[in-house]
Amino acid sequence: xxxxxxxxxxxxxxxxxxxxxxxxxxxxxxxxxxxxxxxxxxxxxxxxxxxxxxxxxxxxxxxxxxxxxxxxxxxxxxxxxxxxxxxxxxxxxxxxxxxxxxxxxxxxxxxxxxxxxxxxxxxxxxxxxxxxxxxxxxxxxxxxxxxxxxxxxxxxxxxxxxxxxxxxxxxxxxxxxxxxxxxxxxxxxxxxxxxxxxxxxxxxxxxxxxxxxxxxxxxxxxxxxxxxxxxxxxxxxxxxxxxxxxxxxxxxxxxxxxxxxxxxxxxxxxxxxxxxxxxxxxxxxxxxxxxxxxxxxxxxxxxxxxxxxxxxxxxxxxxxxxxxxxxxxxxxxxxxxxxxxxxxxxxxxxxxxxxxxxxxxxxxxxxxxxxxxxxxxxxxxxxxxxxxxxxxxxxxxxxxxxxxxxxxxxxxxxxxxxxxxxxxxxxxxxxxxxxxxxxxxxxxxxxxxxxxxxxxxx
Amino acid sequence: xxxxxxxxxxxxxxxxxxxxxxxxxxxxxxxxxxxxxxxxxxxxxxxxxxxxxxxxxxxxxxxxxxxxxxxxxxxxxxxxxxxxxxxxxxxxxxxxxxxxxxxxxxxxxxxxxxxxxxxxxxxxxxxxxxxxxxxxxxxxxxxxxxxxxxxxxxxxxxxxxxxxxxxxxxxxxxxxxxxxxxxxxxxxxxxxxxxxxxxxxxxxxxxxxxxxxxxxxxxxxxxxxxxxxxxxxxxxxxxxxxxxxxxxxxxxxxxxxxxxxxxxxxxxxxxxxxxxxxxxxxxxxxxxxxxxxxxxxxxxxxxxxxxxxxxxxxxxxxxxxxxxxxxxxxxxxxxxxxxxxxxxxxxxxxxxxxxxxxxxxxxxxxxxxxxxxxxxxxxxxxxxxxxxxxxxxxxxxxxxxxxxxxxxxxxxxxxxxxxxxxxxxxxxxxxxxxxxxxxxxxxxxxxxxxxxxxxxxx
Numbered sequence: 001x002x003x004x005x006x007x008x009x010x011x012x013x014x015x016x017x018x019x020x021x022x023x024x025x026x027x028x029x030x031x032x033x034x035x036x037x038x039x040x041x042x043x044x045x046x047x048x049x050x051x052x053x054x055x056x057x058x059x060x061x062x063x064x065x066x067x068x069x070x071x072x073x074x075x076x077x078x079x080x081x082x083x084x085x086x087x088x089x090x091x092x093x094x095x096x097x098x099x100x101x102x103x104x105x106x107x108x109x110x111x112x113x114x115x116x117x118x119x120x121x122x123x124x125x126x127x128x129x130x131x132x133x134x135x136x137x138x139x140x141x142x143x144x145x146x147x148x149x150x151x152x153x154x155x156x157x158x159x160x161x162x163x164x165x166x167x168x169x170x171x172x173x174x175x176x177x178x179x180x181x182x183x184x185x186x187x188x189x190x191x192x193x194x195x196x197x198x199x200x201x202x203x204x205x206x207x208x209x210x211x212x213x214x215x216x217x218x219x220x221x222x223x224x225x226x227x228x229x230x231x232x233x234x235x236x237x238x239x240x241x242x243x244x245x246x247x248x249x250x251x252x253x254x255x256x257x258x259x260x261x262x263x264x265x266x267x268x269x270x271x272x273x274x275x276x277x278x279x280x281x282x283x284x285x286x287x288x289x290x291x292x293x294x295x296x297x298x299x300x301x302x303x304x305x306x307x308x309x310x311x312x313x314x315x316x317x318x319x320x321x322x323x324x325x326x327x328x329x330x331x332x333x334x335x336x337x338x339x340x341x342x343x344x345x346x347x348x349x350x351x352x353x354x355x356x357x358x359x360x361x362x363x364x365x366x367x368x369x370x371x372x373x374x375x376x377x378x379x380x381x382x383x384x385x386x387x388x389x390x391x392x393x394x395x396x397x398x399x400x401x402x403x404x405x406x407x408x409x410x411x412x413x414x415x416x417x418x419x420x421x422x423x424x425x426x427x428x429x430x431x432x433x434x435x436x437x438x439x440x441x442x443x444x445x446x447x448x449x450x451x452x453x454x455x456x457x458x
Numbered sequence: 459x460x461x462x463x464x465x466x467x468x469x470x471x472x473x474x475x476x477x478x479x480x481x482x483x484x485x486x487x488x489x490x491x492x493x494x495x496x497x498x499x500x501x502x503x504x505x506x507x508x509x510x511x512x513x514x515x516x517x518x519x520x521x522x523x524x525x526x527x528x529x530x531x532x533x534x535x536x537x538x539x540x541x542x543x544x545x546x547x548x549x550x551x552x553x554x555x556x557x558x559x560x561x562x563x564x565x566x567x568x569x570x571x572x573x574x575x576x577x578x579x580x581x582x583x584x585x586x587x588x589x590x591x592x593x594x595x596x597x598x599x600x601x602x603x604x605x606x607x608x609x610x611x612x613x614x615x616x617x618x619x620x621x622x623x624x625x626x627x628x629x630x631x632x633x634x635x636x637x638x639x640x641x642x643x644x645x646x647x648x649x650x651x652x653x654x655x656x657x658x659x660x661x662x663x664x665x666x667x668x669x670x671x672x673x674x675x676x677x678x679x680x681x682x683x684x685x686x687x688x689x690x691x692x693x694x695x696x697x698x699x700x701x702x703x704x705x706x707x708x709x710x711x712x713x714x715x716x717x718x719x720x721x722x723x724x725x726x727x728x729x730x731x732x733x734x735x736x737x738x739x740x741x742x743x744x745x746x747x748x749x750x751x752x753x754x755x756x757x758x759x760x761x762x763x764x765x766x767x768x769x770x771x772x773x774x775x776x777x778x779x780x781x782x783x784x785x786x787x788x789x790x791x792x793x794x795x796x797x798x799x800x801x802x803x804x805x806x807x808x809x810x811x812x813x814x815x816x817x818x819x820x821x822x823x824x825x826x827x828x829x830x831x832x833x834x835x836x837x838x839x840x841x842x843x844x845x846x847x848x849x850x851x852x853x854x855x856x857x858x859x860x861x862x863x864x865x866x867x868x869x870x871x872x873x874x875x876x877x878x879x880x881x882x883x884x885x886x887x888x889x890x891x892x893x894x895x896x897x898x899x900x901x902x903x904x905x906x907x908x909x910x911x912x913x914x915x916x
Contacts, residue, residue, distance in 0.1 A: 008538035080466035154838040174883040380612040425632040
């Protein structure tokens with residue numbers, strides 16, 4: 001193998017790590033639509049949000065103008081325990097594909113939460129601590145976000161209360177155990193601890209829970225407990241802000257070696273990883289300083305960008321949260337039970353939704369059997385066992401690299417490898433045993449779900 | 459928190475990565491005792507070993523004189539995908555312990571095998587490929603070594619045949635699934651595929667297997683299959699040689715920042731991690747250039763250093779492998795079933811055994827409930843969820859840091875954090891639920907097991 005001028009892994013120095021988060025909204029001419037109060041349909045006021053979220057996080061949520069927001073030292077010190085994350089040149093994958101494309105991936109899996117979620121968890125925990133709160137509440141599905149938040153709360157010695165979808169609680173005891181190691185209390189949802197939980201259990205005694213129900217329990221617990229607030233790991237503007245550390249590091253690493261990306265690829269569920277990864281690149285594009293192809297990859301079984309509608313919708317199934325204008329499949333949409341991994345949220349970050357609607361990025365839906373094929377191919381040459389979520393981006397990166405092979409173009413492809421698949425091996429097993437199949441919702445199903453969008457859309 | 463002159467994580471540049479492995483035997487005045495043929499009791503000849511192991515690995519096994527052995531480029535390129543591993547300054551742990559000690563750990567868990575095992579797996583796979591073999595066979599207990607070897611074989615497109623102790627195969631399906639992802643064939647042992655497996659199954663129809671039995675099956679498969687050899691992940695001299703990359707990187711990182719270690723601490727099962735970590739430091743000590751306290755930490759339930767005997771013994775329960783002079787509990791010794799994680803081998807690397815016998819290092823046995831307490835304490839401040847094996851070293855590092863707090867000494871403590879605990883959550887769960895206990899073998903039990911040492915010891 002020839003001598004490589006660019007290292008296999010680019011690690012920035014601590015001194016090169018970002019000192020500020022980047023707020024892409026500041027560079028958007030048209031801003032994302034505001035959150036609406038579901039009762040009055042008026043834009044949510046700062047004071048209304050303060051009862052649910054931490055003060056400084058509300059300010060970040062509403063701030064469409066400040067381009068750079070300083071990262072507090074306490075958060076930067078925590079970042080230093082697992083960041084900068086490496087930007088990896090996929091030499092071995094390139095060689096195996098025999099492509100002239102140059103492939104890079106930003107790997108966010110080298111921390112115990114196993115994903116990028118920790119970048120925002122530690123920020124949200126910090127502001128809760130700073131406000132003098134006792135603790136925070138949240139919901140978690142498979143447990144990635146809950147794990148990240150548990151780690152962050154352990155660090156700041158905050159109480160952490162996680163409502164975990166009951167079916168996951170029972171079937172994924174290992175993530176639950178990681179959360180317990182970090183001192184979090186984990187409750188299967190729906191539970192008898194909240195009014196909404198008791199109501200749902202009375203109505204559907206055998207239910208195994210849903211993310212929407214867990215959100216409702218977590219919000220109720222936060223607003224009804226002295227010294228608690230609710231935190232969320234995706235979708236929100238503040239989360240994209242914190243996650244911009246991914247894109248800032250990626251850009252700094254590329255700049256350091258004089259590399260210009262041609263396309264940026266990321267998986268998209270609620271948009272936390274994609275929004276963070278593409279932020280600074282999108283900023284250049286918005287300011288007319290550079291051009292990039294930006295590709296969001298979503299599961300064909302939960303295709304909010306490619307088959308959803310850009311409209312106001314509820315963020316939760318319980319319909320207690322504000323209305324948000326976003327690409328949505330309808331708040332009642334639930335992906336087929338054979339869908340593996342995350343990326344199962346019915347909606348998409350309002351910021352990304354606006355950018356997509358404005359034609360500034362593309363989206364592609366991929367089927368999960370193809371995703372697992374790409375995951376396995378990647379693991380065998382690059383070593384890392386990817387999370388199913390991350391493998392959506394791998395799939396499209398490989399597709400694009402193979403197009404380069406046909407055309408002979410030496411494009412530079414950058415994708416986000418959000419995390420590791422150590423807790424997804426049941427899905428890998430189904431794949432190996434040939435028991436995994438694809439499910440694509442029919443037009444009728446989507447139409448039915450979308451017919452229930454709130455009336456504000458007219 | 460004050461400004462830190464030493465970064466949280468020291469990453470060497472690619473150009474600073476070791477180009478040669480270090481062979482500590484070259485600096486030992488008295489060499490470790492040779493392997494003996496169990497039939498003739500004569501030292502094993504090169505030719506005798508060639509039928510079982512790859513040629514160049516046999517040469518490395520027998521080479522007591524060459525101080526530095528070049529790392530082939532193909533292996534260095536693979537190392538670049540997950541190395542250099544970070545040397546982490548445990549600022550947060552120091553702060554929480556309120557100790558004047560400076561604590562560093564070399565973290566080997568940032569790769570999909572989850573441990574340092576990959577360092578030797580890729581070397582052994584490389585030499586097998588170079589020799590033109592079709593594949594390799596091995597055994598695995600919990601699956602860490604099998605996973606590492608699967609990854610290495612996938613990279614070189616070698617066939618990989620793993621005999622996995624049946625009880626682990628059934629109870630730890632996730633590690634098995636990682637191996638399958640990398641294309642390995644995994645067989646529960648004992649199996650009907652080998653003569654020894656069939657014999658054992660006939661004699662003990664309900665057996666759930668043992669590492670000793672799996673070794674015997676893997677060796678039989680290797681010697682009876684055209685184009686196959688057997689590989690092993692610990693104990694052997696060659697494995698310590700490959701693992702010296704850990705110690706070389708650690709020393710280079712400390713030297714770069716002008717830090718002198720006072721003590722080096724590592725967990726010890728068969729000795730692969732400990733031998734690799736301490737190698738270059740022990741070399742300085744042997745050459746009289748520097749002094750270090752070196753502490754091996756082993757489980758109280760499998761205490762080969764602290765309660766074993768330095769004698770010739772079988773490496774496997776099946777008694778087909780050569781005899782090795784080492785600290786041993788007797789080849790029939792099996793740790794209590796409540797023992798969590800690895801470090802359950804009855805013997806210890808012959809190199810480390812000799813060094814320990816010569817008084818060049820200390821050993822300490824620790825109980826597993828204390829180990830898990832240390833693991834949890836560490837995870838909550840440093841973020842990383844440690845493997846139970848690695849947590850043995852954490853326990854003693856914390857003990858030593860607390861001694862510094864008493865005396866006010868600012869000692870520099872370096873320990874090896876060999877891996878992550880993502881596949882050990884059943885043990886963590888037992889710990890959280892208060893269902894974990896300690897078991898220390900009685901003198902009578904050890905005496906009984908040691909009474910069966912081979913007659914060559916006189």
